[in-house]
Amino acid sequence: TNRYEAEQAARDIVRGRPAERPQQTVLTFERFLDVQRKHFSLTANQQKAAKTLRKFLTVWANFNRFLTAIYPGRTLAVQDIDDQVALDYLGWLKAKGAAAYGIKSKVATLGAAWNRVRQGHVYSKKTLSESEKVRVNPWESIKSELPQLPKIDPVQVDLANGDLKRLLDAFDGRPVAQLFLKASMWAAGRLEE
Helix, strand or coil: CCCCHHHHHHHHHCCCCCCCCCCCCCCHHHHHHHHHHHHHHHHCHHHHHHHHHHHHHHHHHHHHHHHHCCCCCCCEEHHHHHHHHHHHHHHHHHHHHCCCHHHHHHHHHHEEEEEECCCCCCCCCCCCCCCCCCCCCCHHCHHHHCCCCCCCCCCCCCCCCCCCHHHHHHHCHHCCCCCHHHHHHCCCCCCCC
């Protein structure tokens, strides 16, 4: 009666594994998304929570495109996502030309979401039954496979030599850009951000 369990039993039979499995309720993607939305709705700073939720939903949409392209119809629940699926997603991102910072951000976002539905994790949601929760976080398992972040040399501005004035003059007539440059320097702005 449950498609996920039937498909898993069929995979086990084909692989020669015993058909008996511990009873587990699957966590559908819809329920998984509901857990994430509820998590962000309970955050004190709603403006920041809304921004983080939008980021998560963007990453999730990207991951869903990967699942549709590489695993069509084979991943129906969160429990279907294992280390191999995570590694394949990593390879897919690299093949698409994703930057190292983008890949790291996506994996971190998915890892945090998985920890909210993970058995025994400190951030695991109490509204889920233990049988719905995942046992492992595949996004933590693949951290050693993430691409190295490029070393970015800081831009040095020699104030005594008039570098700041020349830089601001290059943006003459563009007061918003000039203000952005000044604010970035005051806030120790990072190029990678």
